[in-house]
Amino acid sequence: MSTEAVPLPPVAATPGLDQPAARVLMWRHHLRWWEALPWLAAVAFYFIFPDYLGFATALLVTILFALSLDLALGYAGIITLGHAAFFGAGAYTVGLLAFHGIWTEPITSLALAALAAAVIGFASGVVLLRTQGLTLLMLTLCTMALLQEAANMAHDYTGGFDGLPSLDIAPLFGFFEFNPLYADTQYLYTLAILLVCFIFIRTLVYSPFGQSLTGIRENPLRMHAVGAPVRRRLIICYTISGAIAGVAGGLWAQTNAYVNLSALDLDRAATVLIILILGGYGRLYGAFVGAAAYLALEHFLARIYPTAWQLGLGLLLVIVALYARNGLLGLGEVLWQRYFVRRAAT
Amino acid sequence: MTEIRLETRALRRHFGALVAVQEIDFKLAAGARHALIGPNGAGKTTFINLLSGALPASRGRVLLKGNDVTDKTQAERVKLGIARTFQINRLFRGLSVLENVCISIAERVGAAPSMFYPVGRRTDVIDEAMHLLDVLKLASNAAHRVSELPYGRQRLVEIAIAIGLKPEVLLLDEPAAGVPSTESHIILDAIERLPEHIAILIIEHDMDVVFRFAKRVTVMVGGALFAEGTPREIEANPQVRAVYLGQASRG
Numbered sequence A: 001m002s003t004e005a006v007p008l009p010p011v012a013a014t015p016g017l018d019q020p021a022a023r024v025l026m027w028r029h030h031l032r033w034w035e036a037l038p039w040l041a042a043v044a045f046y047f048i049f050p051d052y053l054g055f056a057t058a059l060l061v062t063i064l065f066a067l068s069l070d071l072a073l074g075y076a077g078i079i080t081l082g083h084a085a086f087f088g089a090g091a092y093t094v095g096l097l098a099f100h101g102i103w104t105e106p107i108t109s110l111a112l113a114a115l116a117a118a119v120i121g122f123a124s125g126v127v128l129l130r131t132q133g134l135t136l137l138m139l140t141l142c143t144m145a146l147l148q149e150a151a152n153m154a155h156d157y158t159g160g161f162d163g164l165p166s167l168d169i170a171p172l173f174g175f176f177e178f179n180p181l182y183a184d185t186q187y188l189y190t191l192a193i194l195l196v197c198f199i200f201i202r203t204l205v206y207s208p209f210g211q212s213l214t215g216i217r218e219n220p221l222r223m224h225a226v227g228a229p230v231r232r233r234l235i236i237c238y239t240i241s242g243a244i245a246g247v248a249g250g251l252w253a254q255t256n257a258y259v260n261l262s263a264l265d266l267d268r269a270a271t272v273l274i275i276l277i278l279g280g281y282g283r284l285y286g287a288f289v290g291a292a293a294y295l296a297l298e299h300f301l302a303r304i305y306p307t308a309w310q311l312g313l314g315l316l317l318v319i320v321a322l323y324a325r326n327g328l329l330g331l332g333e334v335l336w337q338r339y340f341v342r343r344a345a346t
Numbered sequence B: 001m002t003e004i005r006l007e008t009r010a011l012r013r014h015f016g017a018l019v020a021v022q023e024i025d026f027k028l029a030a031g032a033r034h035a036l037i038g039p040n041g042a043g044k045t046t047f048i049n050l051l052s053g054a055l056p057a058s059r060g061r062v063l064l065k066g067n068d069v070t071d072k073t074q075a076e077r078v079k080l081g082i083a084r085t086f087q088i089n090r091l092f093r094g095l096s097v098l099e100n101v102c103i104s105i106a107e108r109v110g111a112a113p114s115m116f117y118p119v120g121r122r123t124d125v126i127d128e129a130m131h132l133l134d135v136l137k138l139a140s141n142a143a144h145r146v147s148e149l150p151y152g153r154q155r156l157v158e159i160a161i162a163i164g165l166k167p168e169v170l171l172l173d174e175p176a177a178g179v180p181s182t183e184s185h186i187i188l189d190a191i192e193r194l195p196e197h198i199a200i201l202i203i204e205h206d207m208d209v210v211f212r213f214a215k216r217v218t219v220m221v222g223g224a225l226f227a228e229g230t231p232r233e234i235e236a237n238p239q240v241r242a243v244y245l246g247q248a249s250r251g
Ligand SMILES: Nc1ncnc2c1ncn2[C@@H]1O[C@H](COP(=O)(O)OP(=O)(O)OP(=O)(O)O)[C@@H](O)[C@H]1O
Pocket: B015, B018, B020, B038, B039, B040, B041, B042, B043, B044, B045, B046, B047, B087
């Protein structure tokens, strides 16, 4: 080819990519400096509050659970009130394997917990995700109730109402013991698992698949009209979300060394929903903010007003619902815009 | 003889006792500029829903380039080259204009199932989307959230999403509906600039637009085909004038 004869223009032949909107999209997935904050805080917590590591471990598990819900609810718009089904499936997988002495190695147990929850997510998703809105809400609720009842009735294996106490979890890497009195191992282990899951979820939501999920959330009918296999995408999302909730449940069982029916409870499903709405859904870090705010409130309010702490929580929720539709994180973004970005601009 | 892109044979759809579309035999030629007109409730939108696969037909067949697609889903028909817009906006309202178009292009080029690399790395998709917005004179709105745009601009996004699918057959359901007449020319200009090879079927109530844009016109009344011909023939047809044009000029 005679490339010498015709001098080609410089390869900035894509002026479109220079425009602000294109840049926003091309840079959206890049890490921001503040994304290091939660992890730095978590490491700092380990050194500063060694006596509170049990509480902090529960917080990390809750964050992971809320993240899994965010994927389904916040990104794909799957309205569910039964997410504890997957949490419980994971918890009981770990619990049953350990209690009956079948398998106690923690990391592979978590993988099995994820698998069990994924199977339930897939099977229920195939049926449920034909529906939408309130029907879907009711069906997710029913699925969870069925699982809870099954766990209750399979008394011989699950311990029924009493659950499975004093689970024997093998040391991590054959070396680090899960000591109920000193939660060091549990905390660092949970933090590491949370980090791995978070990286996975973050990659997913910024991927083209994640973008198509937001498309489905915004307008499923239009997604059909652009040729997307909407139901397949929703089932995949629900399965992945279920698997991650299963990991959270597995961690909960391992770090507490017990499992009981509360893992499958409506209370748990509702709490994680409240946490996500409180923090802000569809924005990843809402799970962190919501879980931290909720557990901190529960912790401190319960100390000050042991009988009426839920009243304070209720008030906070009303305020969030009225004035901060995007949760605490959304509120923070608005304030940040108002007081820093605008001031910098003038 | 021009090639036939889309064809229907005795296509029918009823809702309970109401027959919305009855026994329609219709042909859309390659590169067509074909208008579908008819009074409110004539079944025009239902007909487009049957062509695009948004609704299953009660009876009859739909053929795309001679292949029977009657049993194919809407998504499958999109892959085969049928795209549409909606009479009432169906947009990804919370997302930016650019993202709206990227979603459609990502779907077409098969990027959408990918989970393990960021959207931002598909510069081919983003670049094509920006180019498309440029052509539709929407580039200045690329970063705006759709819900923040005036309705007329939203109608353009509606078209942009469909064009991003690079269709062979484009079904436009009242593209300028709800747009003040002072702005509707922007949308009609955009439609006139679309690539010639696309076969376009446009539902439109404004007769000036129909006569300016269309080379062929089909009139639907009460779910059935009423007349078909060139714009001149339709304009001169006394029965059409009676049932339709008369009504329109009254309104
Ligand atoms: N999903 C549906 N269920 C029941 N009836 C329907 C449905 N969709 C359309 N119809 C009815 O079918 C008939 C044709 O409606 P359609 O929307 O196709 O008309 P149209 O020609 O597009 O009218 P317009 O010009 O007002 O858009 C109407 O009587 C309408 O009420």
